[in-house]
Amino acid sequence: MKIFTKAYWLQWSSPKTFYPTAGKMIPWFMISGLILTIIGLYYSFFVAPTDYQQGESYRIMFIHVPAAWMSMWLYFVMCIYASIGLIWRTRLSDMMAGAIAPTGAIFTFIALWTGSLWGKPTWGTYWVWDARLTSELILLFLYFGFIALRAAIDDPQRAARASALLALVGVINLPIIYFSVKWWNTLHQGASISIDSAPTMAATMFTAMLLMTFAFWMYSIGIALMRVRNEILEKEKNASWVQELLRDGK
């Protein structure tokens, strides 16, 4: 079995072997992301019915909820990579954490932005210092802090270690975001989808939301792989394998 060989696992941890592997994976993630987006948007606008209370404004949900989920999920994945880098000192793990962070920050911003535009027609205000909104804003600042700290330290090993620690300390914010609607009496509504109960919405709405979630997910993997390839190129530009790769025109 190939997966029991050291060579198999090495391709996931060494920049040199991961570069071409990632290059082959990117089109698959991007194309499936695009297809899911097209079907997801069709469901969001043409299949899901008009909400009897909120009218058409609730259609913001189909990007708001997936973006909010991705903002938390990407932070979690970023922390996994950061801790692998912290424990085994693998350079590629730190690079992956660094490649995920900007996309995580973008989805956090999108969650806040769309939430704000949804809040105005439903709550009558763009912003309120509610526990859910505030903790999500803190998540945005955690992403910014991670990106800034990683960029501010010149020594890559120290930068990796310091930013990984910051990411791990910040992970406490994830359960706070998730449970904020239960722990505090918030303006933000509770979860419509949770692990312990059936979704409290029409099946077509749920389908649209899931499609958009997977679309964002595939896109996130694709763009993170593109970004990590850039970072590998930047750090290894003098390595012979990069020179060979370019000479072969790949």
Next chain:
Amino acid sequence: MSVSEFFAMGGYAFFVWGSYGVTAAFILIELLLVMNKKRSLLHSIFRAAKLNRE
């Protein structure tokens, strides 16, 4: 449902399209930035390699 009715979003056009538009813009800008970065990286590596050979 007519096209103009669709874009009016039952009076919520600003909120709905403001959400979807900004999301699309962010994703497209992110893609463009990452692809540009790759192009400029390859360009500078090519140039350095050429200088080395000369």
